[in-house]
Amino acid sequence: MELEVREEDRHLLALALEGAPGGQDVLGEVPWGVALGGSRISPSRTRGFRPRKAWPSAMACQWCFWLIRAGPAPCRLPRPPASAPLTRLRAPPIFAVPCVSRRRDFPPRRQDPMMTTKRSLAAHLAALVSVLLLGAPLTEAQTRVPRTLVWTAYDVGSAGYSQAASIGHAMQTKEGTTLRVIPAGNDVARQIPLVKRTAHFGALGAAFFLSQEGVMEFSAPEWGPQQVRILGAAWAAFNTGAASCGADSGIKTVYDLKGKRMAWVVGAPALNLNMTAFLAAGNLGWKDVQKLDFPSWGAAGRAVIEGKADCYIASTNSGPVYELASSPRKYSAAVVPEPTRDPAAWERLKKAAPYFEPNAATIGAPPISKDTPHQGATYGYPIVTTYAWQDAELVYQQTRMLYELFPVYKAAWPGNEGFALEAQRLKWVAPYHEGAVRYFKEKKVWTAELERYNQQLVRRQEVLGKAWDRAQDEAQKQKLGTAKFPELWMKIRTEELKQAGFDPYWETKFW
Incomplete structure (x- = not known):
């Protein structure tokens, strides 16, 4: 079974495979693979795909939505043209192939224009479902x-x-x-x-x-x-965005992050700002650690489990964190001392990420529990x-x-x-x-x-919208390039917010 995919959406189904191990496996044959959440899949000898051995053999929503399964896949897509090789795509996928293994009527069949009113109504309803899914x-x-x-x-x-x-x-x-x-x-x-x-x-x-x-x-x-x-x-009683590390790296608090291999997820500002905030809490910056780029959150987590990185950002209750805890490396979430014990650390952390609040997590992968809570930050x-x-x-x-x-x-x-x-x-x-x-x-x-x-x-x-319009007008007048625009924007943003009585949080470009 094949799905009709709009030409303009076809390449949005592809993962950024640049530098990904095994990524070239997908390019040489038809049909080609679609990756979900940073995973990589290779063509199998069947008509479908099999996940790479480094990944779980079954990666699917248990309520039958997005599906990668270790057998013939229900959907295939045409190979992209050679003019747009996947290795040059940097944006991760924002669409995925819907599971149709339980939907024999998907996609809806073309109907005769002379069908009865009842069948016409059914066709329109089926088309509506198709539109929502695609x-x-x-x-x-x-x-x-x-x-x-x-x-x-x-x-x-x-x-x-x-x-x-x-x-x-x-x-x-x-x-x-x-x-x-x-x-x-x-x-x-x-x-x-x-x-x-x-x-x-x-x-x-x-x-x-x-x-x-x-x-x-x-x-x-x-x-x-x-x-x-x-x-x-x-x-809840878990910590969101903890610096999640392999315990064998010796990291116990944010002050221990110096010199470690830290994950930077391309296109993920929240994850990266969270890590920036934890580094700041430890009076560190990215220059004080080894910064490793990853195409997705899932890829960063896999790298920590496999010993290719030391820390990435993950909630204490994330599935991959439990997997890390059961691996030979074990799991350690870097502690942020309580505000009463280290107010300077919290001042630095909140300056970088205003949305964080102190929290003692009792939910998370071992060793976190009610008896051994993790002192950190959450939102x-x-x-x-x-x-x-x-x-x-x-x-x-x-x-x-x-x-x-x-x-x-x-x-x-x-x-x-x-x-x-x-x-x-x-x-x-x-x-x-x-x-x-x-x-x-x-x-x-x-x-x-x-x-x-x-x-x-x-x-x-x-106020932010007004500031943005002003920044764009100024950039056009000054003929600024894309690289210099953020600095101008942050300057105007700060001016407009302060004038309106708001805290700008950040006054200059910090990334």
Whole structure:
């Protein structure tokens, strides 16, 4: 079976294979492989694909969404033209092949124009499902009462992906709403489907905040500050974004990171800023460590497990962290001393990453437990995110399901308990969507003070938008190139935010 893929989307299905071991395996034969979350697959002797031996033999959502399986794959795509070799593509995939092993009617067959009204209606419904799965823009009519919702998330195996999948399972069993989770290896790739309106929501990390502020990768001329909105996050007893290391490296605290092999994930500003913040807490910078580039979060985690790197950023409850803990290297998360014991470390950390809060994690891979908590830093993760333009009724319904189905999915994955309504921090670093606010008002947890605070955050985004327009005009007048634009943008950004009475957080380019 073959899928029809739009020409402009065809190359978005490819992983950035530059420098990836075994990457050339995919190029020489037809059909060619599609990689999910940084994994690499080679053509097998069957019509489908088999995962490379270095990767788990089965990497699939247990609720049958994205699929790589150790047997004939249900879908194939044509080989890309030689004029655009995969080795030159740097952007990771933002689309993946949907599992059709249980959907014999996918894609929908071409119908005779003289079909009956009943069959015509069925064809239109099937086409709508196809459109949602293959990434066509979501229209206003489609967002009102959708039977299928689309989220983006971190790589397969990550805590965010697993938590999103467990929420989707609850939505399917209790509400009859299907949740499709698109895994992607970096922050930009997770946000592109939201911008293109091919996904409704994202189970994102701190990158949602960086996109609001227009910094790091989001300072590029094609991005700029984004009008993101949140519905909630998992504020649980795990630490998000810990410096996760092989225990045999001798790392116990952030002060031990000096000289170690640290992962930098290309196109993942949130992950990289988190690591930058932990280095700062230890009074270090990237010049004090060995910086290793990786194409995705999954690839960085695999490198630590295999002894090719010492540390990468991962939540204490991420799947690969448990794998690291069971490997010969064992697992160690670098400790950040409590603010009362080392206030200078926390001052440096918060200056780099304002969204972090001190936390003693009791959920995580061994040796983390209630008896041996990990003292570190955290923020809500995953953060259910959308854009200001998203339909308010759709956001309200998703918010309702997120909190009212909580008892159903609470125990499905470690950390899900952080999605409890009473655990939410309604005063944080980005505004809540009006659809979510409607639900909070119904539950009588939204106050006039929270409304004023939320509107201030909306106003901050407006100021950032004004600053961005000014920076683009100035760059055009000065004929600045792309490389010099971020410095101009940060200067104007700081001026506009200070003038409006807001903290700019960062006053100069820091990446």
